[in-house]
Amino acid sequence: MSNDLYRKKTQIFKALAHPTRLFIVDKLADGECCVCEFVNELDVDFSTVSKHLSVLKNAGIIIDEKRGQQVFYRLVMRCVCSFSHCIETFLNKE
Amino acid sequence: MSNDLYRKKTQIFKALAHPTRLFIVDKLADGECCVCEFVNELDVDFSTVSKHLSVLKNAGIIIDEKRGQQVFYRLVMRCVCSFSHCIETFLNKE
DNA sequence: TGGTTATTTGGTATAATAGCCAAATAATAA
DNA sequence: TTATTATTTGGCTATTATACCAAATAACCA
Numbered sequence: 001m002s003n004d005l006y007r008k009k010t011q012i013f014k015a016l017a018h019p020t021r022l023f024i025v026d027k028l029a030d031g032e033c034c035v036c037e038f039v040n041e042l043d044v045d046f047s048t049v050s051k052h053l054s055v056l057k058n059a060g061i062i063i064d065e066k067r068g069q070q071v072f073y074r075l076v077m078r079c080v081c082s083f084s085h086c087i088e089t090f091l092n093k094e
Numbered sequence: 095m096s097n098d099l100y101r102k103k104t105q106i107f108k109a110l111a112h113p114t115r116l117f118i119v120d121k122l123a124d125g126e127c128c129v130c131e132f133v134n135e136l137d138v139d140f141s142t143v144s145k146h147l148s149v150l151k152n153a154g155i156i157i158d159e160k161r162g163q164q165v166f167y168r169l170v171m172r173c174v175c176s177f178s179h180c181i182e183t184f185l186n187k188e
Numbered sequence: 189t190g191g192t193t194a195t196t197t198g199g200t201a202t203a204a205t206a207g208c209c210a211a212a213t214a215a216t217a218a
Numbered sequence: 219t220t221a222t223t224a225t226t227t228g229g230c231t232a233t234t235a236t237a238c239c240a241a242a243t244a245a246c247c248a
Contacts, residue, residue: 003113005182005185006113006116006117007113008185009113009116009178009181009182009185010111010112010113010116012181013107013110013111013112013116014111014235016107016111017104017107017108017110017111018104018107018235018236019097019100019101019103019104022100022103022104022107023100034194034195035194035195035196036193036194036195044237044238045237045238045239046194046195046196047195047196047197047237047238047239047240048236048237048238049195050195050196050197051196051197051236051237052236053195054196060184066195066244066245068194068245068246069193069194069195069244069245069246070193070194070195070245071194071195071196077180077181077184079177079180079181079184080177082173082176082177083173083174083176083177083180084103086171086173086177087103087106087171087173088099088103090154090171090173091099091102091103091154108205112205112206114206128224128225129224129225129226130223130224130225138207138208139207139208139209140224140225140226141207141208141209141210141225141226141227142206142207142208143225144225144226144227145206145207145226145227146206147225148226148227160214160215160225162215162216162224163214163215163216163222163223163224163225164215164223164224164225165224165225165226
């Protein structure tokens with residue numbers, strides 16, 4: 001049980017283990033978004049969205065880029081989408 | 095943001111978001127195991143292993159079958175393996 | 189420069205999770 | 219029936235995660 005690998009993998013699963021963050025990833029699968037777009041669609045505080053984004057960023061799932069006063073986020077770990085899709089198929093079977 | 099779907103998906107990611115549980119899933123990818131086999135390899139209490147297994151079971155990732163006095167667990171959500179593999183590739187790139 | 193907008197950071201209260209121990213259950217053996 | 223083995227469950231404490239508010243930063247505009 002090589003600890004370091006499991007620790008890093010766990011960080012990725014933890015980052016994804018929240019409904020708001022899964023929603024963010026789903027949305028980013030269709031293209032980049034700025035922070036305010038998430039705030040508009042989710043009924044949570046700006047600071048809360050920002051913190052969720054930083055969790056995903058620290059895990060290496062998304063990256064950010066500042067353009068003007070806005071910050072845009074992009075999905076880099078694309079295979080999350082295929083797993084997410086597999087889960088949906090799985091849930092429909094039950 | 096259809097809440098019920100995100101709630102269920104989150105449950106699956108939460109279930110996977112622990113090093114011990116990732117280890118269990120990895121091991122089950124190679125075939126069924128009984129509880130005691132995990133206890134031997136992991137340095138944690140029997141009750142702790144049992145609780146980790148029930149988290150994975152409640153999420154629908156593994157199933158159990160009692161044979162005699164032992165309980166055997168099997169991996170049913172196989173696509174966890176491919177995602178796990180993708181994460182490893184991803185981590186190696188960095 | 190001063191004001192406004194977009195975003196992040198720090199503080200804090202609350203909720204969820206993890207791990208151990210002890211006790212309960214369940215199957216089998218003596 | 220009693221004892222033994224395998225596993226689960228309940229209770230408790232310590233740690234971690236979440237969400238809000240307020241304050242800080244950073245870019246742009248007047």
